[in-house]
Amino acid sequence: MVRKGVEVSLEERQAKAAEDISRKLRSVPARKDRVNESLEALQEFADSGGTVLQPKNRSRATSLNQQLHKNCAEEAEYLRKLLSDIEKLKELDAKARTQLPMSRQQLMKFLVQQGELLPLWIGGVDGFPPPSVGAVEQPASAPLKTGDAVAALVEENWILAEVEAALPGGKFELKDVDDDQRSQLILPRNCIIPLPKYRADPLRDxxxxxxxxxxxxxxxxxxxxxxxxxxxxxxxxxxxxxxxxxxxxxxxxxxxxxxxxxxxxxxxxxxxxxxxxx
Missing domain, CATH: 2.30.30.140 (SH3 type barrels.)
Known part of the structure; x- marks a missing residue:
C-alpha cells in the first residue's frame, strides 16, 4: 500500500512536469522569431550603408546590436531552463522505474537508456566545463547527493551504485543497482567515484x-x-x-x-x- 502511494505521488509529479514543459515549449517559436527579427533589422541596416559608421549611424548600430544580443541571451536562458526541466522529468521517470521490480534484462536495457539519455553539456563561448562533465572529475571534497550514480568499491570490485544518504564521519549509504534485496552498503568517500552527469561535446570541449x-x-x-x-x-x-x-x-x-x-x-x-x- 505504501509503495502504491509513492507511485501515485511520482505519477502526479511527472504529469505536472510534462504539462509545464508542454506549455513552455509553445513559447519557443516566438522567442526565435524575436531573434530573427533583430537579425533582419541589423541586416537591413547594413544593406542600407549602415556599416559605414558615420556619427549619425553609430547610435542606430549600437542599439540594433544591443537588441540582438538581448534577444539571443533571453532565448538561450529560456532554452537552458527548459532543458533543465526536461532533465528533471527524466530523473522522475528513472526514479519511478527503479522503484518497481526489474528483471535482469530490463535492468540492462534501463542502464543502456540511461547512458543514451545523459544530457549534453552546453556551455558558453568561453570557459571550462565544470566538474561532472565528461572526464572532468568532482573534487574529493564535493558533496554527494541522494540519487547520484557512482562507482563503489565493494570487496575489491567496483560496482554501479546509487547514493541513498550521507552519514556522519564522511561515509555514505549506497544501494547496489543490481541488488533486489536492497542490502545496505556503507562506504567512505575514497571508495566512491561519482559518474558524469553530463556528456562532453568533443567539438566544443x-x-x-x-x-x-x-x-x-x-x-x-x-x-x-x-x-x-x-x-x-x-x-x-x-x-x-x-x-x-x-x-x-x-x-x-x-x-x-x-x-x-x-x-x-x-x-x-x-x-x-x-x-x-x-
Missing amino acids: NHAIFPRDAFVLALYPQTTCFYRGIIHKPPEMATDMYSIMFEDSSYTSGYSPSLPIHQRYVVSYRDPPDARER
Missing part, C-alpha cells in the same frame, strides 16, 4: 574527453561492474561513445577487442585505497 590510451574504469557491457581499460578511440561527435579495450589476460595483447561504452559509464582509473584507509 575536447579537453573534457579522455584521450586515446588513457587508463579508465568503465562499465563492462551487460554487467553492473567497472573494470580497468584503455581508451582505444575517444568520441569524435557528441553522440559517439568511447571505444575501450578492457584488460583481459585471455588475449595475447592483454586487452580485449574494443567495445563501445557511453560517457556516463567512464571515469578515471583509480587504484583501490589501502584497506587501512577505508
